[in-house]
Amino acid sequence: MLKGRRILLIVTGGIAAFKSLELVRQIRTAGGEVRAILTKSATEFVTPLSLQALTEDRVYSDIFSLTDESEMGHIQLSRNSDLIVVAPATANFLAKMRLGICDDLASTVVLATDKPVVVAPAMNVRMWDHAATQENIITLKDRNIKFIGPNEGEMACGEYGLGRMSEPTEIVNAIQSILQPNRPLLGKTALVTAGPTREPIDPVRFIANRSSGKQGYSIAEALAAAGAETTLITGPTNLPVPSGMRVLKVETADEMLAHCMESLPVDIAVCAAAVADWKVANKSDQKIKKQKNINCENLSLSQNPDILKTLSNADNNRPDLVIGFAAETEDILHNGIRKQKEKNCDWILANDVAMGTQTFGGDNNTIHFVSKKGTEEWPVMKKEDVAKYLAKKIIDEIGRV
Ligand code: PMT
Numbered sequence: 001m002l003k004g005r006r007i008l009l010i011v012t013g014g015i016a017a018f019k020s021l022e023l024v025r026q027i028r029t030a031g032g033e034v035r036a037i038l039t040k041s042a043t044e045f046v047t048p049l050s051l052q053a054l055t056e057d058r059v060y061s062d063i064f065s066l067t068d069e070s071e072m073g074h075i076q077l078s079r080n081s082d083l084i085v086v087a088p089a090t091a092n093f094l095a096k097m098r099l100g101i102c103d104d105l106a107s108t109v110v111l112a113t114d115k116p117v118v119v120a121p122a123m124n125v126r127m128w129d130h131a132a133t134q135e136n137i138i139t140l141k142d143r144n145i146k147f148i149g150p151n152e153g154e155m156a157c158g159e160y161g162l163g164r165m166s167e168p169t170e171i172v173n174a175i176q177s178i179l180q181p182n183r184p185l186l187g188k189t190a191l192v193t194a195g196p197t198r199e200p201i202d203p204v205r206f207i208a209n210r211s212s213g214k215q216g217y218s219i220a221e222a223l224a225a226a227g228a229e230t231t232l233i234t235g236p237t238n239l240p241v242p243s244g245m246r247v248l249k250v251e252t253a254d255e256m257l258a259h260c261m262e263s264l265p266v267d268i269a270v271c272a273a274a275v276a277d278w279k280v281a282n283k284s285d286q287k288i289k290k291q292k293n294i295n296c297e298n299l300s301l302s303q304n305p306d307i308l309k310t311l312s313n314a315d316n317n318r319p320d321l322v323i324g325f326a327a328e329t330e331d332i333l334h335n336g337i338r339k340q341k342e343k344n345c346d347w348i349l350a351n352d353v354a355m356g357t358q359t360f361g362g363d364n365n366t367i368h369f370v371s372k373k374g375t376e377e378w379p380v381m382k383k384e385d386v387a388k389y390l391a392k393k394i395i396d397e398i399g400r401v
Contacts, residue, residue, distance in 0.1 A: 001225050001244055002032030002172075005179055008081035008115075009034050010106045011051070013041025015156040016088040016122035016165035020046060023087055023168040024054040029243035030172060035081065037061060039093070039106045060105060074105055078113035083175060086110070088122035088165045091133050097145070098136040116178050118146045120171050125161030148174040172244045173229060183227025184395045189266040190228040191319070192220040193273035193307060195235035197253045201299065202284040209274045210360035213237030215325075216272035218387035220245055226391050228268065233259045235273060253279065253304035260307055264317040268394055271308040271324045271345075274360070279304050312344040321397060323390075326350040326370075327359070336370045347371045349390070 007027050011020045024034050036051045038061045048059040060077065078084070086093065086106075093107070097119075102108035110117060119140070127133060128150060141147060149166030166174075177186060194216020198206040217239050220232040230245040233256055241247050248263075250256045253275045260269070281302040308324040322345040326336040329352070336350025350368040353359045359366075365386050367378040378389065 001176055002027060002030040002179065005032045005083070005175075006081045007032050007034050007175065008077060008084045008109070009036045009055075010039070010084060010086040010089075010109065011036060011042040011046060012039045012086060012088060012090045012093040012106065013044055014088040014090050014122045014165075015045065017042050017045035019165055019168060020087055021050060021054055023085075023171055024051065026168045026172045026243035027175070028054070029240070030176070032175075033057075035060070035077065037077065037106050037109060039104060041090075062105060074108045075112055077105075078109050078115060081115055083116045083118065083179060084110060084113055085118045085120070085171065085175060087118075087120035087171055089119040091121075091123045091127045091130075091136075094119065094121065094133065094136045094140065098139050116144075116146065118148055118171070118174055118178065120148050120166050121150045121163075122165035123150070123163050124155060124157055125159055125163045128161070128163045146174060146178060167246075169244065169246050173224075176244060177227065180227075183225070185223060185268075185391075185398070186227035188228045188268065188398060190220075190223045190230045190268040190270070191233065191260060191263045191266045192216055192223065192230065192270045193233050193256060193260065193275070194220065195237040196274050197235045197256055197276045197304075198251045199253070199276045199279040199304070200251075200283050201280050202286065202288045204287055207276055207278070207280065208236075209276065211235070211237075211274035212361045213239050214361075214363065215365060215383045215386065216270075217242055218384045219270050219272055219390060222384075222387040222391035223268065223270075223394070226395060231263045231266070233263070233273075252276075253307065257305045257307045257310060260311060261314075264311075264314060264319070266319050267398065268321045269311045269319040269323065270390075271311070271322075273307070274327060275307055276304055278302065306343065308345055309343045321346050321394060323347045323349070323394075327353040329354040333368045333370070333375060336368055337375070340370045340372075347393075349386075 027034050034055045036059045051059045096107045102111045151164045152162050153164045195213035196209045196211040198208045200206045224230040224245045233248045248259045278301040281300045312322045324345045326339045326348050328335045332350045332352050336348045340348040348370040351359050366380045369376040
């Protein structure tokens with residue numbers, strides 16, 4: 001999503017500086033390159049070495065260093081980037097930006113640049129509320145500096161209020177919306193479930209299934225790439241955490257449902273998770289002892305909530321477009337049509353999961369698409385291509401909602 005884009009990250013000295021490491025990881029996962037500048041006070045919170053390891057580049061901090069200036073001067077640092085992000089941005093740094101003070105490398109670069117500048121402020125709530133800071137912000141916004149956050153919440157100093165730095169995901173989204181302004185789902189929100197759920201039998205055993213999460217993750221990535229603010233709610237998988245979206249990890253169907261409901265309202269919901277239909281009603285707090293013959297009658301199962309159906313019937317908060325999958329081993333299309341009606345969702349993507357198809361865990365999928373208007377047969381495709389094709393259909397549809 002940020003392939004080939006060069007981001008210059010300026011880290012200033014605040015407790016939130018540790019989050020800049022995750023920000024670098026997310027920008028790089030999205031395909032972007034990161035070069036970092038640390039202010040002197042930022043080095044009290046993160047080491048140049050850790051940023052160097054994550055950016056795989058040298059870290060700049062000193063404008064008066066002859067080596068820094070001869071190898072990559074302050075003008076060059078700005079010229080060689082597509083966007084500058086200051087995260088965290090302290091009250092002091094915002095004040096310097098407003099007044100044009102350039103007494104170190106970071107402040108000189110932001111004064112010398114003609115590239116878009118994004119700032120993610122982080123400070124104590126009273127410093128944020130102070131008239132001086134607020135006036136600085138108004139002036140900087142007038143000069144087209146893009147602010148992301150701060151968020152409200154508990155602070156390192158023990159107080160509560162506005163001043164927490166935005167999450168790296170939010171900052172990556174802001175960067176993407178500046179660098180790729182014409183994404184068709186910008187301004188829309190999406191929620192995607194993926195992977196299996198695990199229903200515990202005892203502290204060490206569980207009921208699960210073969211879902212790898214590949215199909216759900218690629219749908220979340222396709223929607224985020226199209227500009228939707230995406231939340232991925234995932235059961236346990238071995239896949240790397242995708243960037244540019246909020247990722248919530250769960251184990252059980254109950255946890256998945258709770259996170260889905262907390263994430264509402266959204267414009268689009270896609271349920272690709274293979275949710276266990278049953279959970280163990282009498283799960284044991286202790287490891288069940290090995291017996292000669294396990295008596296399955298002692299294992300009592302109860303039905304899990306149906307997440308897709310719950311979302312489809314959410315009275316006030318029903319997403320505009322609710323999409324489910326149907327995992328079938330026989331009569332695929334017929335069962336898909338039945339499930340679309342039973343679960344009251346808008347679309348169902350029915351797929352054959354019979355032994356030998358490798359739909360569970362494999363890289364390809366063959367979709368029988370069911371909507372209220374009719375059905376379509378999609379050719380066999382890579383799961384990423386199914387995701388892109390679905391995203392395209394969503395873009396076409398959501399424009400009409
Ligand atoms: O993860 P992969 O290895 O990439 O494999 C992809 C996949 C095969 C898991 C995926 O393509 C798929 O078919 N997902 C749905 C699996 C499933 O649980 O199907 P189902 O027919 O049992 O359920 C129908 C729909 O109801 C699904 O959207 C499911 O997410 C949802 N559901 C089911 C049960 C439940 N308790 N809550 C639900 O929301």
